[in-house]
Amino acid sequence: MDDYDIVDIFSSIIYSWYLENGRKLNWRETDNPYFILMAEMMLTRTRAEHVNRVYKKFITTYSNIKLLSKANIKELEEILRPLGLKSRCKMLIKAANFIIDKYNGVIPQDKDELLSIPGVGNYVAGMVMNCAFHKREYVVDTNIIRIFNRLLNLNINTDNIKDKEIIKYSSVYFDTENSREYAYAILDFGSAICKSIKPLCNICIVNRYRLCEFSIRDNKE
Ligand code: SF4
Numbered sequence: 001m002d003d004y005d006i007v008d009i010f011s012s013i014i015y016s017w018y019l020e021n022g023r024k025l026n027w028r029e030t031d032n033p034y035f036i037l038m039a040e041m042m043l044t045r046t047r048a049e050h051v052n053r054v055y056k057k058f059i060t061t062y063s064n065i066k067l068l069s070k071a072n073i074k075e076l077e078e079i080l081r082p083l084g085l086k087s088r089c090k091m092l093i094k095a096a097n098f099i100i101d102k103y104n105g106v107i108p109q110d111k112d113e114l115l116s117i118p119g120v121g122n123y124v125a126g127m128v129m130n131c132a133f134h135k136r137e138y139v140v141d142t143n144i145i146r147i148f149n150r151l152l153n154l155n156i157n158t159d160n161i162k163d164k165e166i167i168k169y170s171s172v173y174f175d176t177e178n179s180r181e182y183a184y185a186i187l188d189f190g191s192a193i194c195k196s197i198k199p200l201c202n203i204c205i206v207n208r209y210r211l212c213e214f215s216i217r218d219n220k221e
Pocket residue numbers: 150151193194195199200201202204205206207212213214215
């Protein structure tokens with residue numbers, strides 16, 4: 001079995017784990033690309049649980065991109081205050097205005113066009129492709145690198161989101177018609193089980209299949 005086969009099996013295991021254990025987060029209940037883009041931009045360097053607390057207020061106040069483009073900055077800052085990072089408020093307004101000017105107010109379905117939006121990087125663009133448009137697109141962040149490092153005994157720097165090897169593995173993982181759910185699955189798995197500190201290998205479903213190099217190595221030592 002090569003590493004790509006392992007990623008393939010891992011993805012099915014994680015998906016079934018997610019169906020029972022996935023987090024219920026507000027932006028996961030919509031197909032609206034604007035709402036999903038905003039959620040992903042808010043999630044940058046912020047825990048999902050914190051975004052979940054302000055998200056409903058945000059989307060009811062700015063229920064469409066035009067309203068956000070004309071937002072009163074103080075009012076927006078007040079809504080997003082629990083998230084910190086004041087600069088994010090200006091960025092959201094800037095992004096809304098950019099989308100209105102350049103894309104007629106419609107969130108583009110092309111990754112390069114998404115990347116042209118202020119404040120949108122590879123991770124956010126990839127998540128929007130999968131979660132709003134159901135298009136298969138690899139996603140890499142520090143959590144995903146950590147999980148694959150452990151699973152396959154790699155040594156990729158967790159900040160190196162452009163590493164070619166991790167992009168290849170992530171592309172295999174996300175190569176599914178259900179890539180939206182798979183995206184949520186690996187994020188939840190990294191948050192609940194394969195945590196950065198003290199992963200819960202003893203209760204990890206991947207461990208039952210003797211699939212994870214990290215755990216196999218650990219048990220030998
Ligand atoms: S066995 Fe441990 S290191 Fe491997 S995927 Fe599960 S939690 Fe992560």
